[in-house]
Amino acid sequence: MFEKNKRTELSELGEFGLIDHLTAGLPNFQPTTIKGVGDDCAVIDAGDKYLLLTTDLMAEGIHFDLVYTPLKHLGYKAAVSNFSDIYAMNGTPRQMVVSIAVSNKYSVEALEEIYAGMRLACEKYQVDLVGGDTSSSVSGMFLSISVIGDVAKEAIVYRRGASENELICVSGDLGAAYAGLLLLQREKEAFMANPQAQPDFGTYDYLLQRQLKPEARKDIIQMLYDIHIVPKCMIDISDGLASELLHLCTQSNTGCQVFEEKIPIDPVTITLANDFKISPVTFAMNGGEDYELLFTISQADYEKLKDIRDISMIGFMTDAAAGNHLVTTDRQMIPIEAQGWNHMKK
Numbered sequence: 001m002f003e004k005n006k007r008t009e010l011s012e013l014g015e016f017g018l019i020d021h022l023t024a025g026l027p028n029f030q031p032t033t034i035k036g037v038g039d040d041c042a043v044i045d046a047g048d049k050y051l052l053l054t055t056d057l058m059a060e061g062i063h064f065d066l067v068y069t070p071l072k073h074l075g076y077k078a079a080v081s082n083f084s085d086i087y088a089m090n091g092t093p094r095q096m097v098v099s100i101a102v103s104n105k106y107s108v109e110a111l112e113e114i115y116a117g118m119r120l121a122c123e124k125y126q127v128d129l130v131g132g133d134t135s136s137s138v139s140g141m142f143l144s145i146s147v148i149g150d151v152a153k154e155a156i157v158y159r160r161g162a163s164e165n166e167l168i169c170v171s172g173d174l175g176a177a178y179a180g181l182l183l184l185q186r187e188k189e190a191f192m193a194n195p196q197a198q199p200d201f202g203t204y205d206y207l208l209q210r211q212l213k214p215e216a217r218k219d220i221i222q223m224l225y226d227i228h229i230v231p232k233c234m235i236d237i238s239d240g241l242a243s244e245l246l247h248l249c250t251q252s253n254t255g256c257q258v259f260e261e262k263i264p265i266d267p268v269t270i271t272l273a274n275d276f277k278i279s280p281v282t283f284a285m286n287g288g289e290d291y292e293l294l295f296t297i298s299q300a301d302y303e304k305l306k307d308i309r310d311i312s313m314i315g316f317m318t319d320a321a322a323g324n325h326l327v328t329t330d331r332q333m334i335p336i337e338a339q340g341w342n343h344m345k346k
């Protein structure tokens with residue numbers, strides 16, 4: 001693909017292009033490897049069930065800014081974002097390992113705070129912290145967590161399982177975590193300009209909580225189980241609705257139509273979006289870190305889900321040739337493009 005001796009910048013590929021490039025054609029030597037790169041978790045045959053394996057790396061300055069991220073929250077979020085990937089396969093997280101590299105600007109007390117956050121997440125989600133690795137770093141902190149979970153074989157849900165006409169559902173509300181990030185960045189700038197300034201978070205507590213202390217939707221997985229629905233495809237929303245819809249559609253070989261007025265956005269998110277003069281739907285489509293679940297169900301299951309609080313039906317799958325579109329409130333069809341956290345692209 002690339003000429004020898006030519007230097008290719010990471011920015012030419014972007015994050016997803018880079019992953020595809022590096023992992024293209026990887027062979028699996030083990031018959032127990034059921035699914036490798038390309039879903040929320042790798043899937044491993046463990047006899048009577050599937051094991052699920054996922055990992056996430058958080059880098060200081062890229063994924064978090066210590067000026068406004070409490071360390072306890074950081075530990076909590078790092079764990080929960082991994083649990084979310086296990087739920088996205090319809091599974092249950094069981095154990096995790098933690099690797100951490102820190103520069104000497106951190107104290108023992110600072111690391112205790114991170115572990116307090118991870119312990120809290122482990123207790124809430126009933127996951128055991130069973131190991132890890134510790135190193136120093138020249139600058140800043142790197143925190144990597146890997147989680148193992150499992151799922152009954154007949155209950156596993158991949159990104160690739162959708163078909164035409166299925167209903168697209170999303171849990172909770174979208175865009176609030178990104179709104180919280182903008183709010184924190186705005187207050188940081190005000191503080192830099194005038195260190196006496198007191199942060200003005202007004203009535204935006206919800207947005208801060210969504211950004212700093214997100215939850216994974218264990219409750220939704222339980223609810224779907226209770227009402228006997230196995231989604232056809234599923235992904236968690238870490239990079240924004242647009243990017244995740246495209247992952248589902250690409251892998252399922254479908255298109256989609258999503259209706260702007262159906263996308264769940266909290267009134268507080270709308271207020272902040274108005275403050276920033278940005279359309280709230282942009283927060284939902286292109287923000288990130290909501291950790292909600294995006295999935296499809298067959299139309300036959302509509303009745304079972306239609307009155308469930310916290311689930312919104314936002315559109316349907318189409319055939320691939322129809323493309324991926326957002327239908328705006330004034331009935332324009334806008335092609336959906338991923339502009340999520342593709343942080344390697346310029």
Ligand code: ADP
Binds near residue numbers: 019039238
């Ligand atoms: P998620 O947002 O669900 O955590 P990612 O977008 O990080 O998923 O990753 C997409 C897929 O690419 C996953 O299957 C992941 O395991 C895989 N992946 C990501 N980075 C690498 C890498 N450096 N090498 C191999 N596989 C990777």
Ligand code: MG
Binds near residue numbers: 085235236237238
């Ligand atoms: Mg995911």
